[in-house]
Amino acid sequence: MSIEIANVSKRFGNFVALDDVSVSIPSGRLTALLGPSGGGKSTLLRIIAGLESADSGRVEIEGLDATNLPPQRRNVGFVFQHYAAFKHLSVWRNVAFGLEIRRRPKAEIRSRVEELLALVHLEQFADRLPSQLSGGQRQRMALARALAVQPTVLLLDEPFGALDAKVRKELREWLRRLHDEVHVTTVFVTHDQEEALEVADEIVVINEGRIEQIGSPDELYDRPANDFVMRFLGPVTQLGDRLVRPHDVQIQVGEGKEDPAEVTGRVTRVTRVGFEIRVEVTGNDQVVTVTLTRNEFLAMDLQVGTTVRVRIAPEVHAGTVAVDQAQLLAT
Amino acid sequence: MADRRTGTAVHNRPGPARHVLRLVVTVYLVLLVAWPVALVGRNAFGNGLTDLEGILNDPDVVHALRLTVTVAVTAVLINTVFGVGISLLLVRYDFPGKRLLNALLDVPLSVSPIVVGLALVLVYGGRSGWFGPTLESAGFQVIFATPGIVLATVFVALPLVIREVVPVLQEVGDEQEQAARSLGAGAVQTFLRITLPTIKWGVVYGVVLSLARSLGEFGAVKVVSGNVLGQTRTATLVVEEKYLNFDKGGAYATALLLTLVAVAAIIVVSVLRPKEPR
Numbered sequence: 001m002s003i004e005i006a007n008v009s010k011r012f013g014n015f016v017a018l019d020d021v022s023v024s025i026p027s028g029r030l031t032a033l034l035g036p037s038g039g040g041k042s043t044l045l046r047i048i049a050g051l052e053s054a055d056s057g058r059v060e061i062e063g064l065d066a067t068n069l070p071p072q073r074r075n076v077g078f079v080f081q082h083y084a085a086f087k088h089l090s091v092w093r094n095v096a097f098g099l100e101i102r103r104r105p106k107a108e109i110r111s112r113v114e115e116l117l118a119l120v121h122l123e124q125f126a127d128r129l130p131s132q133l134s135g136g137q138r139q140r141m142a143l144a145r146a147l148a149v150q151p152t153v154l155l156l157d158e159p160f161g162a163l164d165a166k167v168r169k170e171l172r173e174w175l176r177r178l179h180d181e182v183h184v185t186t187v188f189v190t191h192d193q194e195e196a197l198e199v200a201d202e203i204v205v206i207n208e209g210r211i212e213q214i215g216s217p218d219e220l221y222d223r224p225a226n227d228f229v230m231r232f233l234g235p236v237t238q239l240g241d242r243l244v245r246p247h248d249v250q251i252q253v254g255e256g257k258e259d260p261a262e263v264t265g266r267v268t269r270v271t272r273v274g275f276e277i278r279v280e281v282t283g284n285d286q287v288v289t290v291t292l293t294r295n296e297f298l299a300m301d302l303q304v305g306t307t308v309r310v311r312i313a314p315e316v317h318a319g320t321v322a323v324d325q326a327q328l329l330a331t
Numbered sequence: 332m333a334d335r336r337t338g339t340a341v342h343n344r345p346g347p348a349r350h351v352l353r354l355v356v357t358v359y360l361v362l363l364v365a366w367p368v369a370l371v372g373r374n375a376f377g378n379g380l381t382d383l384e385g386i387l388n389d390p391d392v393v394h395a396l397r398l399t400v401t402v403a404v405t406a407v408l409i410n411t412v413f414g415v416g417i418s419l420l421l422v423r424y425d426f427p428g429k430r431l432l433n434a435l436l437d438v439p440l441s442v443s444p445i446v447v448g449l450a451l452v453l454v455y456g457g458r459s460g461w462f463g464p465t466l467e468s469a470g471f472q473v474i475f476a477t478p479g480i481v482l483a484t485v486f487v488a489l490p491l492v493i494r495e496v497v498p499v500l501q502e503v504g505d506e507q508e509q510a511a512r513s514l515g516a517g518a519v520q521t522f523l524r525i526t527l528p529t530i531k532w533g534v535v536y537g538v539v540l541s542l543a544r545s546l547g548e549f550g551a552v553k554v555v556s557g558n559v560l561g562q563t564r565t566a567t568l569v570v571e572e573k574y575l576n577f578d579k580g581g582a583y584a585t586a587l588l589l590t591l592v593a594v595a596a597i598i599v600v601s602v603l604r605p606k607e608p609r
């Protein structure tokens with residue numbers, strides 16, 4: 001295990017940012033810390049980097065107790081949401097910074113910086129100042145700068161949060177490919193579940209200072225531990241007292257027999273979003289959302305007012321969660 | 332940047348209000364600043380170069396000018412080091428009493444310099460001061476000597492570097508410093524390689540303002556210096572002395588020299604300043 005976090009707590013005044021958090025982050029993999037804003041995920045990342053100190057608990061990096069080490073002694077690479085580019089230094093000098101601090105020989109610095117600039121496709125921008133780069137380029141520069149010192153772990157705090165949607169998508173695919181090349185243990189913070197599901201090998205879901213679930217994207221999506229994880233990772237709808245993904249609900253035209261697993265109702269609304277059709281079925285004082293592909297929808301010839309019956313697809317029972325009554329009352 | 336440019340473009344459309352405003356501002360500045368200062372220059376050359384030559388050949392005036400430069404440079408050095416330090420303390424750290432310290436830093440700007448002088452005499456005065464006799468018995472005279480003049484000058488110019496540097500530090504934030512730390516830089520390396528280059532222009536403006544203020548300080552210096560001819564008389568005191576003794580030509584010539592140094596500093600900075608704001 002590369003990063004061991006044991007019983008870490010952190011308060012800011014009265015606000016509990018982290019409440020007795022323990023987690024092991026595996027070596028050589030890409031791990032996402034996923035959760036809503038203010039849930040404590042950035043604080044955890046900053047504690048790993050040493051930019052914030054924990055009130056209690058232990059942090060171990062590659063077997064070394066780092067709890068009381070200052071950031072410059074932890075050998076971590078950190079990438080900030082707003083790039084934190086050294087504005088008075090050229091791209092080249094930015095990337096070389098960590099190596100110059102370590103007083104590496106000039107020739108080594110030159111070859112390493114050139115190699116990294118090639119890796120992040122910024123060779124032709126070496127002499128520019130950060131202010132002459134786009135947001136995506138600045139973030140790639142920041143990544144090269146962090147990788148230059150060959151960190152034990154690479155930590156990214158909402159790395160794509162300040163970029164527009166298209167660049168965001170490009171960069172996260174690029175990050176995934178980069179990680180497949182470089183294999184450095186990487187932890188990144190995000191509040192975007194799609195980003196986490198697409199990029200990460202493993203996801204740690206954090207909410208209100210606690211860890212809700214740890215697992216691979218498939219495990220989290222298919223077998224959420226509770227209804228927070230279920231709701232946070234994708235769309236949900238409620239059928240009876242179960243939460244289920246709208247694409248895991250089966251729909252059939254016509255009234256059924258007295259089957260307890262089925263609910264009979266009428267189609268009350270049909271919305272098309274690109275290839276996906278969302279059908280709302282109202283029955284038993286409950287509105288159930290079902291998503292269908294365009295072809296399924298056309299084959300069934302559904303109209304508003306059609307009588308249908310819905311049930312949870314039998315093969316996906318593991319992917320449903322009993323509704324938390326307390327939360328239901330709260331909402 | 333882009334916003335500012337659009338903003339100016341809108342205001343550049345000629346209109347009567349703009350012309351009136353421009354006229355008012357110009358007249359105001361000419362009557363208040365430009366004309367009086369220009370008259371000092373004109374009077375300095377009222378007898379040709381005689382007055383200027385006169386003061387430059389007067390060993391007491393030359394001594395006063397030297398003393399003023401020594402005091403100003405020393406005071407600026409002290410204020411720069413402490414100013415940058417206090418700015419970092421104020422912006423980057425939280426501690427009890429921070430607001431009080433912040434308010435205290437404005438005292439030198441709001442209190443009359445002559446009060447500053449009296450206060451310093453009360454503390455460091457050689458005979459009856461609170462701390463002065465102790466220092467004096469150790470062979471260190473503060474009041475009526477150069478250290479007192481430096482002290483008074485440091486006091487009145489104290490907030491100028493801080494008030495320039497603090498907003499810059501606040502604006503740039505501490506992310507670059509954190510990035511430097513995570514890349515292995517220690518506190519000193521981070522300060523020298525990242526913080527100092529970032530706040531460079533704030534420090535330069537602060538230094539120029541402090542220098543101008545230090546060269547021109549009069550009230551506090553008059554009280555603490557004792558105004559001893561050829562020893563503790565500074566350039567501003569020479570101006571007063573000559574003026575009161577009906578040597579107006581000499582007074583204007585000395586005043587012109589003081590003005591030229593301050594104007595030169597401001598011009599040098601505006602030439603060196605990068606065209607693009609950060």
